[in-house]
Amino acid sequence: MDNVTIARLLDETAALLEIDAADPFRIRSYRRAAEAVEQQTQQLAEIAQDPKALLAIPGIGKGMAANVRDLVATGSMPLRDELLTKYRPTMLDLLRLPGMGPKTVALLWSALEISDIDALEAAAKAGHLAKLPRFGQKLIDKIAKGIEDYRKNSGRFRIDDADETAARIAALILEFPGIDTVTPAGSLRRGRETVGDLDLLVTGPACEPDIVSAAVEHVAGLPLISQVIAKGQNKVSFLMRNNLQVDVRLLPRATYGAALQYFTGSKMHNVSLRQRAIKQGFTLSEYGLARLDDNAIVAGATEADVYAALGLDYIAPELRENCGEIEAAATYTLPALITRADIRGDVHMHTTATDGADTILAMAEAALARGYGYIAITDHSKNLAMTNGLDDARALEHVRQIRAVDQEMNGRIRVFPGIEVDILLDGSLDLEDSTLAEMDVVVASIHSHFGLPAEQQTERILRALGNPYLRILGHPTGRILLRREPYAFDLDKVLRKASALGVAVEHNASPARADLNDRNLRLAKELGCRISVNTDAHSTDELDKMRFGITQLRRAWLSPSDVLNTLEADAFLAALRPRP
């Protein structure tokens, strides 16, 4: 049983406990344990026998360690089995409907034996719901709408899509006079790969409490709104036509920092922070950090003020997942995180020679404009026929053209010849060694042969890693965004061998193609892998996706020294060569 499954079962148990009206703190401990398990780089199934190893994980104590051992050994655990005799796992679907909480789900079950969405819909249509206490027509309508939306779109939104939507909404909000700042908060600001909804914080002179209502009306009347869900004194929640929910809060400047801190989350980070505040004699809310004895606000204008007043270094939003960042900030041991400015080159991109939209020269100019010192052009090889992949002859001609552009740039930016090769079933690369020898950067892609059994897939990749010309392994970590099924291969084995051979692993910066999550990136670092972050750009615009890749590296606590392409051109090329 892998960590993701263990985490899911613990989380499911938490939800069932909630429906069972159990002690809220006990429920929280299950949720906290689930999150901790999901973040572990080590597979719990492998260390479950070692009692100390499990207890070393924050949030896992004696009871939870026993639960984990049971899950690994039997696939379930006593408490979960007991709850499943009283309730159904499909109730978790009900909890995802807006306005549906544990109390309502419990009521539906005890009164009408409703345990899934189909039954709920049928009961609503048959008029059974109206007989229940607290069920007015409005609530019943809300449930019907919720079911409809759930069926239409129950997924999360990719960070780049959410980012673009946020920018569009922000521009419209900023048209209102007296509004000067719109900041995305929530999981978008923390850089999660996907976001469930959008949190936008707004401030400016028009957001002072006595006059804010006019600005609230402006937001509630934005043209791209499909439906307003809630509207309060300083808050508007609405749905976009694509069903993305947006929460906008309009807040006075004096407490904007506290609000930003609060609404950036994560929830567990905030809980820990507020516990710390109480221990130090403060109470922390979205309105500021206040002294417990006289309610005087001591910090709130900026986030840095709030953290400083609690004796903490400033914590970057990407780190706020309650994974040790507060402890590190308290001891001044947070890492110096990598920034966009640290990246000196992007060495994975395509041109019109295969499936790219722009020429070699256009890509070089665009990279130069973004401040890079070097790029590598890595078009596809022949096995990816649908991309017009290059055979040996065309690949060699392409190298000549790339070198010509390199000359033309006259040292303003270096342009390295490269190729993105395909790995064949027997683990060989699909071009001749003599062709590969002409390339400075050889990226091997592992994204084909989806259907191969995991063991064979792993074997195929491990063999490819032995190719002396291979420089970078692309798509290395076994997870594709928004795809239910992960690639089937042994990630740990692949990373271990890549590390031993000195083959770099690539973190694909483009959210559309990205496959490394922060847990996997941490594992790569722990195993001593060299890591390269590249956009896999298919047009000049896509070079800007680099910032999303950087965000993911920051979430994994990576510093500039952990990443290869923070090096300047010559040093980068030298470092790319496999270890002797």
Place this chain on the structure above:
DNA sequence: GCCGTTTTCGGCCCGACTGTTTTCAGTCG
């Protein structure tokens, strides 16, 4: 169920909005 520079027991974060209510429970973030 977890956790401990006030601890092995007794704590465990905070406020707003909604809908159905005559003072509040439930949900949400």
